[in-house]
Amino acid sequence: MAVGAASGRVPDVESLREYERRLEETTLRPVLVTSSWYWVLVGVLLAVIGVGVYAWTTQLDNGLVVTGMRDRVAWGLYISVFVFFVGISHAGTLISAILRVTKAQWRTPITRIAEFITVVALVCGASLIVVDMGRPDRLLNVIIHGRWQSPILWDVLAITTYLTASVIYLGIPMVPDVAYFRDRMASMGHRTRAAFYRFFAIGWEGLPGQVKALSRAVGVLAIIIIPIAVSVHTVVSWIFGMTLRVGWNSTIFGLLFVAGAIFSGIATLVIVMALLRRIYHLEEYITKVQFVNLGYLLAAFTLIMMYINLSEYLTTGFKLEEGEEFLFRQLFLGQFAGLYWFYFIGGLAIPGLIILFKRTRTIAGIVTAAVLVDVAMFAERYFIVISAQRVPLLPYEPFDYMPTWVEWSIFAAAIAFFILLIAVFVKIFPIMAVWEMVEERKLLGRDGESAAPAPDAVRGRS
Amino acid sequence: MKGALRWLILVTVVVSSLASASSAARADHLDAEVSAPQTVAAGEVVQMRVVVRLADSGARVPGAVVVASRDASMLGIDGTVEIARSITDRNGIAILRWREHSGRSDTVIVAYAAAGEVEFESVPESVVTEGLGSQIVRSNNGVRIPGLGxxxxxxxxxxxxxxxxxxxxxxxxxxxxxxxxxxxxxxxxxxxx
The missing domain is CATH 1.20.5 (Single alpha-helices involved in coiled-coils or other helix-helix interfaces)
Structure with a gap:
C-alpha cells in the first residue's frame, strides 16, 4: 500500500520500494500464470486464421477472380483493411512519442501497450498487401523494378522505415524491464526463459552509463518516429490522392488520413487498454485518468475529422462536377449512404457527445465511444476506397463491388492475427514500462508533488 | 377575294422557293482537303489543316465544324474517341491540334459538316507515329523545379x-x-x- 501516495505527500523510500515490487509482480504475472481461457482464445484465433489461410490458398490457386474485385473496382476489402491497420498503428506514435516528448506523465502505464499495437498493426497491414497481390511471388519486383517517382515505392519505403523504427522504439525502452524478467526467471530456476530474456536485456544492470545511453536513444527515437509516422499515412493517402479519380483527387487527403489514423489509433488503444486492464487486473496503474485523457483526445479528433470532411466535401460539392455529383449521390443518398452516415453520426458525433457529458464520461462510456470510432473508421476506409472506384470513367455501367467469402475470411483472419499477436506479446514481454513508471514516481517524489493515487482510491473512482 | 387568292399564291410560291433553295443548300456535298504530317513522334503535338469546300462550286465554307476522331477500345468496349475539334474560319480553314500519346500508327477520321448540319461527311487520314511503341508517353510540359527530384x-x-x-x-x-x-x-x- 503506497502510504505516501495515498496521503498525497512525497512517497517515502519504503512506499516506493513497495510500489516497485507490486508493479513488477503485476507485470510478471501474465508471463507466469496462464489461464485455460487464454488457450481457448488462442485456439479460436488460430481456427479463424486457419480459415483465412485456406481462403488465401484458394485465391492463390484460382487467382483474384475468387474475390469480388474486377477491373473496374481493383482495390477492395484488403486495401481498406490495410489502410485501417496502418491507421491504428499510429497509437504507439501518438501516445508513446508525442506524449513522451511533451512530458505527459499520465501516458507512462499505457506506453508499452501502445507500442505493441503499433508494431502488430503494421505487421498485419503489410501482410494484407501481400494478400492483395494476385502474384505474391512478384513482391520483390516493387524494389527491383521500383521507380523513385512512384507513390507505391514511397509507401513501401515509408512503411519499412516505420516498422523498423517502431520495433526498435518498442525494444529499447523495454530493456530494463526485460532485465528484471531475466533476473526473476534465473532466481526461479527457469533457465531457458532466463536465457531468452538475457539476450534481449543486453547486459542491463542499471548502471549510470547505461541509463544515460538508453535515455538518449529513446529520446532520439521519440523525436524521429513522429515525422516517420506522419509520412507513412500521408504516403498511403498519396497512393489514392495522386490519381485523377473523382473522390481521391484531393489535396487534403494526407491530412484526412493522418488525422483519421491518430483518431482510430487512440480508439484502438482505449479498447486494448480496457481489455488488458480487466484481464490482468491493472486497475492500480491504468486508471480513469488515462481513459479520460485519451477520451479528450478522441473528442478533439472528432471535431478535426468533422472539419476536414466539411472542408473536403463542401469545396468539391459547391462546384459539383459531373463525376463528383455521381460520387455525392452514392455517398450521401445511395449505395454508401448507410456507411457514410453511420461514420458521421455514429463515429464522430455520438462519441464526441459521450465524452462531452460528464455523466457518460466514464471508463465504460469512453470504451463505447472508442468501439464506435473504430467501427466507423473502418467504414470510412471502406467507402473511401470503394466508392471512388464505382464512379465510371467511361460510359459504362457502375460496377457494384461486394466482398466474397474469401475476402471476408482473410479479413477475419487479419483481425484474429492482430489479437493473437497482442495476446502472445503480453505473454512474453512486460506489459507495462515498469522502469519508466518507477523513475517517474521517484521524480514526482523529488519534486514534492503527489504521486499516483493509491489503488483503493483509484478503484473507487473507476 | 381575288386579292386574297393572289396573296395566297404569292406566299406559297415564295415559301416553296425558299424551302427548295434551303434543301438545295443542304443537299450540297462538302469536300475536305486535309494536310497533316505523315509521321510524328510520340508525345508531339499534331497539327492538321483542313480546308472545307462545297463539292459543286469549290467555294470555301466558313463556320463548318471539323472533328478528328479515331477508333479506340477500352475495358472491352469499342467506340470512337474524339481527339480534336475546330471550326473553319472565313477562308474555310480549320486547324486541329492534339498531342499524340499513342505510339501506334493509326487512321484518324476527319469529319466535317456545314454550320447547322447534323450529318457529317468524313475522310480517313493516316497518321504514322514513331517513337515509343505502344507506351503512353510522359508530357513534355511538366514543371521542372531546379534542385527538386x-x-x-x-x-x-x-x-x-x-x-x-x-x-x-x-x-x-x-x-x-x-x-x-x-x-x-x-x-x-x-x-x-
Missing part, C-alpha cells in the same frame, strides 16, 4: 535511416557498459586474496 527523397531516406542507426548506438553502449562493469568486477575478485 528523386535525389531529395533519397537524401531524406538516408538521413532518417542514419538517425535510426545513431539511436542504435544506445543499446551498443548499454552492452559495452555491462562488459566493462563485468571486467572491473572480475579484476576486483582476482585482487581479493
Amino acid at each position: 528523386a535525389w531529395v527523397l533519397i537524401a531524406l531516406l538516408v538521413g532518417v535511416w542514419a538517425i535510426i542507426q545513431f539511436a542504435m548506438i544506445g543499446p551498443i553502449q548499454v552492452s559495452r557498459e555491462a562488459e566493462a562493469s563485468r571486467t572491473i568486477d572480475h579484476a576486483g575478485q582476482e585482487q581479493v586474496p
Whole structure:
C-alpha cells in the first residue's frame, strides 16, 4: 500500500520500494500464470486464421477472380483493411512519442501497450498487401523494378522505415524491464526463459552509463518516429490522392488520413487498454485518468475529422462536377449512404457527445465511444476506397463491388492475427514500462508533488 | 377575294422557293482537303489543316465544324474517341491540334459538316507515329523545379535511416557498459586474496 501516495505527500523510500515490487509482480504475472481461457482464445484465433489461410490458398490457386474485385473496382476489402491497420498503428506514435516528448506523465502505464499495437498493426497491414497481390511471388519486383517517382515505392519505403523504427522504439525502452524478467526467471530456476530474456536485456544492470545511453536513444527515437509516422499515412493517402479519380483527387487527403489514423489509433488503444486492464487486473496503474485523457483526445479528433470532411466535401460539392455529383449521390443518398452516415453520426458525433457529458464520461462510456470510432473508421476506409472506384470513367455501367467469402475470411483472419499477436506479446514481454513508471514516481517524489493515487482510491473512482 | 387568292399564291410560291433553295443548300456535298504530317513522334503535338469546300462550286465554307476522331477500345468496349475539334474560319480553314500519346500508327477520321448540319461527311487520314511503341508517353510540359527530384527523397531516406542507426548506438553502449562493469568486477575478485 503506497502510504505516501495515498496521503498525497512525497512517497517515502519504503512506499516506493513497495510500489516497485507490486508493479513488477503485476507485470510478471501474465508471463507466469496462464489461464485455460487464454488457450481457448488462442485456439479460436488460430481456427479463424486457419480459415483465412485456406481462403488465401484458394485465391492463390484460382487467382483474384475468387474475390469480388474486377477491373473496374481493383482495390477492395484488403486495401481498406490495410489502410485501417496502418491507421491504428499510429497509437504507439501518438501516445508513446508525442506524449513522451511533451512530458505527459499520465501516458507512462499505457506506453508499452501502445507500442505493441503499433508494431502488430503494421505487421498485419503489410501482410494484407501481400494478400492483395494476385502474384505474391512478384513482391520483390516493387524494389527491383521500383521507380523513385512512384507513390507505391514511397509507401513501401515509408512503411519499412516505420516498422523498423517502431520495433526498435518498442525494444529499447523495454530493456530494463526485460532485465528484471531475466533476473526473476534465473532466481526461479527457469533457465531457458532466463536465457531468452538475457539476450534481449543486453547486459542491463542499471548502471549510470547505461541509463544515460538508453535515455538518449529513446529520446532520439521519440523525436524521429513522429515525422516517420506522419509520412507513412500521408504516403498511403498519396497512393489514392495522386490519381485523377473523382473522390481521391484531393489535396487534403494526407491530412484526412493522418488525422483519421491518430483518431482510430487512440480508439484502438482505449479498447486494448480496457481489455488488458480487466484481464490482468491493472486497475492500480491504468486508471480513469488515462481513459479520460485519451477520451479528450478522441473528442478533439472528432471535431478535426468533422472539419476536414466539411472542408473536403463542401469545396468539391459547391462546384459539383459531373463525376463528383455521381460520387455525392452514392455517398450521401445511395449505395454508401448507410456507411457514410453511420461514420458521421455514429463515429464522430455520438462519441464526441459521450465524452462531452460528464455523466457518460466514464471508463465504460469512453470504451463505447472508442468501439464506435473504430467501427466507423473502418467504414470510412471502406467507402473511401470503394466508392471512388464505382464512379465510371467511361460510359459504362457502375460496377457494384461486394466482398466474397474469401475476402471476408482473410479479413477475419487479419483481425484474429492482430489479437493473437497482442495476446502472445503480453505473454512474453512486460506489459507495462515498469522502469519508466518507477523513475517517474521517484521524480514526482523529488519534486514534492503527489504521486499516483493509491489503488483503493483509484478503484473507487473507476 | 381575288386579292386574297393572289396573296395566297404569292406566299406559297415564295415559301416553296425558299424551302427548295434551303434543301438545295443542304443537299450540297462538302469536300475536305486535309494536310497533316505523315509521321510524328510520340508525345508531339499534331497539327492538321483542313480546308472545307462545297463539292459543286469549290467555294470555301466558313463556320463548318471539323472533328478528328479515331477508333479506340477500352475495358472491352469499342467506340470512337474524339481527339480534336475546330471550326473553319472565313477562308474555310480549320486547324486541329492534339498531342499524340499513342505510339501506334493509326487512321484518324476527319469529319466535317456545314454550320447547322447534323450529318457529317468524313475522310480517313493516316497518321504514322514513331517513337515509343505502344507506351503512353510522359508530357513534355511538366514543371521542372531546379534542385527538386528523386535525389531529395533519397537524401531524406538516408538521413532518417542514419538517425535510426545513431539511436542504435544506445543499446551498443548499454552492452559495452555491462562488459566493462563485468571486467572491473572480475579484476576486483582476482585482487581479493
